[in-house]
Every structure is written in structure tokens, then in C-alpha cells.
Amino acid sequence: MISNIGYSIAAAGFLVLLLLLFTVRSSGLVKKLLLFAVFTNLLWALQYNRWLIPEPTVQQYLTFDSLKQFSWILFLSAALYNQFSSLPKILSQKTTLLAGSLPIAAVLILWLTPLPLHWIYLIHTVVALILLLLLEILLRQSGEQRWAFKPLMLYLGAVSVFDFVTYANATMVTYLDVNYIAAKGYIYALMTPFLLIAVRRMEHWGIKIFISREIVLHSTLLTVAGIYLFVMAMVGYVIKYLGGSWDTTIQIVLIALSVVLLIALFLSSNIRNKLKVFISKNFFANQFDYREQWIELTNALATGDDNLQDVYRTALKGLANAVKYDRGLLCKVNKSHYDIVANLYAPEPDHLHDEVIQLAIQYCQQKPWLIDLHEFLINPENYAGMDMDLKLVNQCEYQFILPIY
Structure with missing residues (x-):
């Protein structure tokens, strides 16, 4: 039961990666080899799942491992x-002929000869060592591209080490330990994200995968929900293993609490926005999803009327939606003063906010930069030359001031 969960998660990860690879426009050999590798990993994870194959044989395990x-x-x-x-x-190539012949030989010996299984286990142990050796050679000769290969090293290195330990133990005791088999699914599931990162970094081979932040956000939320449910299941398993039992009242309370927490997680815009910012800052090279936001802004501008005031308001609304804000002002600068040409649910500037706008205009005339007033409070040195009192900014309700030319 527990092993099925691990292999199901691993299979889901391989399936997602396989679908992403199909979106790659390049049709070169590198894409085909990656598709073959990921597809074999997917088949391997599925055949280990006893929900799909109730009584798999050792021959099936070893055959798919060889593949x-x-x-x-x-x-x-x-x-x-x-x-x-x-x-x-x-x-x-000699490397392919020598190394690749071993897993093929393992399959042929397994199905065509009566050789004891511990010899097959020994072959798999040697193959795991060969994979580690190939990884070590690839890492040494990668040079400036080492950064691109590191996630692949982590993935294949970790799973190859585990395979080596599994088959080395099986060689000594002449059977595959079910505990190793049960743990293997979770090892692969935990390492699959590194394989995804590795594929994203293979741009020098023409592999370019675009992963939307929305997909990553929803995947993260589902992962958090899955981890939560897994922890709850493990707590129940431990209690049952120790000879205890769930009280009906406790079950109802925990189920209700689970539902409330999951609903809050999926519906809370505050949590979603913070999580999206965290993902964008730490897992994406560019900090803004320009393609998606440009399409949204273009569609918003296309809905505007011919009236000039409506055009201003449509433009302001489109910009505000792009950065997930529901309020804002659009000001037109005329030499020494400014006119408000569009207002999106924002109060009219009072004396304090008027002074902030005036000082921001002076700064933007010298440096046409976006001004993040929250950042200015923390790191004013990033805005050298902006003569604005921190106390004044601290009382201001504005966050972003964006010059448009």
C-alpha cells in the first residue's frame, strides 16, 4: 500500500515531464533520447505499482530496470x-557498446537461461557503478556547462547509488529485499524535480521548455495538499501499528480541520500571491512572466473605447491587473505640475501624497526607473539622488511609481 503511493507520485512526475518534452519544438536526436529515457522511467514506475499490476514478478522488475x-x-x-x-x-561508440551490452545481457540471461538470479543482481550492481562512472566523467569534462549538468548529476547519482545498494544487498542475500523496493518509489519521486530542472537547463542542446508560473503555483499547492494528506495517513498508520485506534470524534475533528485548511490554502489570495512571488524569485531566471502579462495587457487595451478618458482608464486598469493591484492613479506630467487623467478606486492625493508624487517626478526626470517605495524604506541607497524623507514615505499609501514614456 505505502509503496504504491511512492511509485504513483514518481509516475505522475515522469508523465508531466514527458508531456512537457512533447511541447519542445526541436525534433533533434537529443529530444528523442530524452523522450525514450523518460518514457522508460514512466513504464518502470507503473509496473512497480501493485494497484495496476497486483502480482508483478521478479522478472518484470528486472526487465524494466534493465530498460x-x-x-x-x-x-x-x-x-x-x-x-x-x-x-x-x-x-x-565503445562506451555505448560496452556499457549498453550489460543491461541487454541481463534481460537475455533472465529470460533465456536458467542462471541463478543473484548473477542478474550482480550485473545490475555493475551497471549502477557504470552509470556513476559515466556521470563522474561527464561532470569532469562539462567545464563551463557544469551548472547545466548538476541537476542531472543529482538525479542520476542519487538513484544510481540507491540501485547499487539495492542490488549489492540482493547479490549477497540472493533475493530482492521488499523494503528496498518499497522505498525506491519515494526516492525516485523525491529526485524527479531535479530531472525536470536538468531538462530545463539543456538549452545548449536545443531543449527549451516553458513552464508557466501558474502551473508551478498550482503544482506546489497540490504538492502541499498531498504532503498534508500523507502526514495524516502516516499518523493514522502509526497509531494503528502501535495497537491504538481512532476515536470517531477525533476523526471528525481532524477531517473538518483538514477540509478547512485545504480550502483556506486554495482560496486565500494572500497565500497564493506570496507563494507566487517566492516561486518567481527563487526558481525562475526572469522575475516576470512577460509573455502571459503582455497578452493580458494587449487584450485589456483592445477593449478600450475611442474616448480619451476611457483609453486612459483602460490603460491604467490593464497595468494594475498585470501586477495584481486593484487601485491606482495615472498622471500626466505637464512641465512643473501633473494632471490626474485616470483614477482606479484610489483616493485623491492629499498634501502628503502630492509631495511624494512631485518628488518622484523630479527623480524620474533624471532616472526613468520604477520606484518601489517599500524597497526605498529598506534600502534607500538603491535610489541614489532621490531626495525624499523616509518619514514621509512611511506615511504614504503608495507602493509603486512607474514612469511611462
């Missing part, structure tokens, strides 16, 4: 020589 190992040997052999021009050239 998975062969796919990564093929990819790493091509990467070592940066040879993605033709498949026959990759297959004719």
Missing part, C-alpha cells in the same frame, strides 16, 4: 561525446 538503465546509458554516452547527430554513431 531504464539502458536508456540512461544511451543518453550519457551521447552526452559524453556531444554526439547527437545520428543514433548509429552513438550505438557504434
Whole structure:
């Protein structure tokens, strides 16, 4: 039961990555090798799942493990020589012939000869070592591209080490320990995000995957919900294992609490916005989803009327929606003063806010930068030359001042 959850999560991760690879426009060999590797990993995770295959055999385990190992040997052999021009050239390399022949031999021996299984386990142990050796060679010769290869090293390194331990133990005791098999799904599930990051960094091979922040946000929320439900299930399992039992009242309270927390997590715009900012800052190279926001802004501007005031208001509304704000002012500067040409649910500037706007205009005439007043309070040195009192800014309700030319 517990092992099925791990393999299901791993299979879901491989399926998502497989679908993302299908969106890559490049049709080169590197894409095909990656598709083959990810597809074999997906099949491997599915056949370990007893919800789908109630009584899998050891032969099935070993066959799909061999297929998975062969796919990564093929990819790493091509990467070592940066040879993605033709498949026959990759297959004719000595590295591919020597390393790739072992998992193929394991399958043939398994199904065609009566050789004891511990010899098959030994072959898989050697293959895991070969994968680690190929990774070490690839890391040494990667040079300036080491940053792009590191996530791949982490993924294949971790799973290969676990495979080595699993099959080394099986070689000694002559059987596969079910505890290792149960844990393997969770190991792969935990390491799958590194494989996704690795594929995103393979731009030098023409692999460019666009992952929307909205997809990452919803995936993160679902992951958090899954972790929460998993923790609740583990608590129940531990209580049952220790000989205890759930009281009906406690069950109802915990279920109600779970539902409330999950609803709050999915419906709270504050939590979602903070999480989205955190994801954008830490997991994306660019800090703004320009493609999506540009489309939204273009659609908003297209709905405007011919009246000049409506055009101003439509433009202000489009900009505000792009940064998830519901209030704002659009001001037109005329030499020494400004006129408010559009107002989106914002109060008229009083003396304090008028002074802030005037000082911001003076600064923007010298440096046409976006002004984040919250950042100015924390790091005023980032706005050298802006003569604005911190006490004045602290009382101001504005956050962003954006010059438009």
C-alpha cells in the first residue's frame, strides 16, 4: 500500500515531464533520447505499482530496470561525446557498446537461461557503478556547462547509488529485499524535480521548455495538499501499528480541520500571491512572466473605447491587473505640475501624497526607473539622488511609481 503511493507520485512526475518534452519544438536526436529515457522511467514506475499490476514478478522488475538503465546509458554516452547527430554513431561508440551490452545481457540471461538470479543482481550492481562512472566523467569534462549538468548529476547519482545498494544487498542475500523496493518509489519521486530542472537547463542542446508560473503555483499547492494528506495517513498508520485506534470524534475533528485548511490554502489570495512571488524569485531566471502579462495587457487595451478618458482608464486598469493591484492613479506630467487623467478606486492625493508624487517626478526626470517605495524604506541607497524623507514615505499609501514614456 505505502509503496504504491511512492511509485504513483514518481509516475505522475515522469508523465508531466514527458508531456512537457512533447511541447519542445526541436525534433533533434537529443529530444528523442530524452523522450525514450523518460518514457522508460514512466513504464518502470507503473509496473512497480501493485494497484495496476497486483502480482508483478521478479522478472518484470528486472526487465524494466534493465530498460531504464539502458536508456540512461544511451543518453550519457551521447552526452559524453556531444554526439547527437545520428543514433548509429552513438550505438557504434565503445562506451555505448560496452556499457549498453550489460543491461541487454541481463534481460537475455533472465529470460533465456536458467542462471541463478543473484548473477542478474550482480550485473545490475555493475551497471549502477557504470552509470556513476559515466556521470563522474561527464561532470569532469562539462567545464563551463557544469551548472547545466548538476541537476542531472543529482538525479542520476542519487538513484544510481540507491540501485547499487539495492542490488549489492540482493547479490549477497540472493533475493530482492521488499523494503528496498518499497522505498525506491519515494526516492525516485523525491529526485524527479531535479530531472525536470536538468531538462530545463539543456538549452545548449536545443531543449527549451516553458513552464508557466501558474502551473508551478498550482503544482506546489497540490504538492502541499498531498504532503498534508500523507502526514495524516502516516499518523493514522502509526497509531494503528502501535495497537491504538481512532476515536470517531477525533476523526471528525481532524477531517473538518483538514477540509478547512485545504480550502483556506486554495482560496486565500494572500497565500497564493506570496507563494507566487517566492516561486518567481527563487526558481525562475526572469522575475516576470512577460509573455502571459503582455497578452493580458494587449487584450485589456483592445477593449478600450475611442474616448480619451476611457483609453486612459483602460490603460491604467490593464497595468494594475498585470501586477495584481486593484487601485491606482495615472498622471500626466505637464512641465512643473501633473494632471490626474485616470483614477482606479484610489483616493485623491492629499498634501502628503502630492509631495511624494512631485518628488518622484523630479527623480524620474533624471532616472526613468520604477520606484518601489517599500524597497526605498529598506534600502534607500538603491535610489541614489532621490531626495525624499523616509518619514514621509512611511506615511504614504503608495507602493509603486512607474514612469511611462
